[in-house]
Amino acid sequence: MPVSAQHWSRLSDEKLLQLRFCDLGLGAPHRPRLRRAIERLYDELAGRGIRLRPHLWLADEWFSPDGIPGIAIPFYLAHPRLERLERRMTRQVEGGDDATLMRILRHEAGHAVDTAWRLRRRKCFRETFGPASQRYPSTYHARPGSRRYVQHLDEWYAQSHPTEDFAETFAVWLQPRSAWRSRYAGWPALGKLELVAGLMQELRDEAPRVRCRAHIEPIDRNRQTLAEHYRRKLAHRARRRPASLDTVLCRVFAADPPRPRAPRAAALLRAQRPGLLASLLREPGMDRYSAGQLLDMAVDRCDAMVLHLRGDRRTALREARAGLTRLARTYLRWRSPLLRL
Helix, strand or coil: CCCCHHHHCCCCHHHHCCCEHHHCCCCCCCCHHHHHHHHHHHHHHHHCCCCCCCEEEEECCCECCCCCCEEEEEHHHHCHHHHHHHHHHHCCCCCCCHHHHHHHHHHHHHHHHHHHCCHHHCHHHHHHHCCCCCCCCCCCCCCCCCCCCCCCCHHHHHHCCHHHHHHHHHHHHHCCCCCHHHHCCCCCHHHHHHHHHHHHHHHCCCCCCCCCCCCCCCHHHCCCEHHHHHHHHHHHHHHCHHHHHHHHHHHHCECCCCCCCCCEHHHHHHHCHHHHHHHHHCCCCCCHHHHHHHHHHHHHHHHHHCCECCCCHHHHHHHHHHHHHHHHHHHHHHHHHHHHC
């Protein structure tokens, strides 16, 4: 049966992890910090003439379900004790500060608006952002320098899928005083922002067409233990390492040759493998097999993306070594709590 927060908030991490979500007694997102952010979101939508107040509920992660114009908020934002556990297990809290919380809420509101008025069915949506029916990738290969997308959430999230592109563009448009016209002047992304502005003007004061108020995967019905949740979450993150690897490599190397006959990045990494391997092995907790796998993935991804050196070999090697070392540390942080569960 559910237990009070006064009880489980005093438990050690190890004991708290053994509880099921449904036993935490969490209901609606009533925490004052959350309520203030939600009301602020409602005010921003109303200020733009958008007649939608997305309903919100607690779940195990952020999402806005297809067909339901609402927003699921991760359980850990319901209580400071759960935030501390999330930070220990994942080394981050998505929405843990007010600015990030509002950015994510605006993004999820974009999904809710898309659903509420079935915007993805419109020809202009498909022509501008792409078909929403496109398969959602488990990983994506971002181009950090691309100006075809707005920059809002981390990891160039707008590039992951057409619906995410729309939600990110909507979030930038919705944010008060974002000055998006001047910030994105000369960018192809400006056309997307202008389309969103036009669509929202067209929908101004129009009632939503989809009004389903269902709660999908609510936390109070989740019989999974917190330990099981984090085990799966961390395992999923470990499988997504190539996406983070692509980000590191694209920061160091160039997708388009900066000059004729620019050396290939994969050739540099192959030639410098012994030194790079030795550098990775100096990281506490890193084993030879994992370091070798990381280097092999880096070479494969450089080949697949046809990356080239931007400048001289010495600078590229130094930056590659630093980037791979950061990635190795991230891997070790993900792996450690997973092994303790």
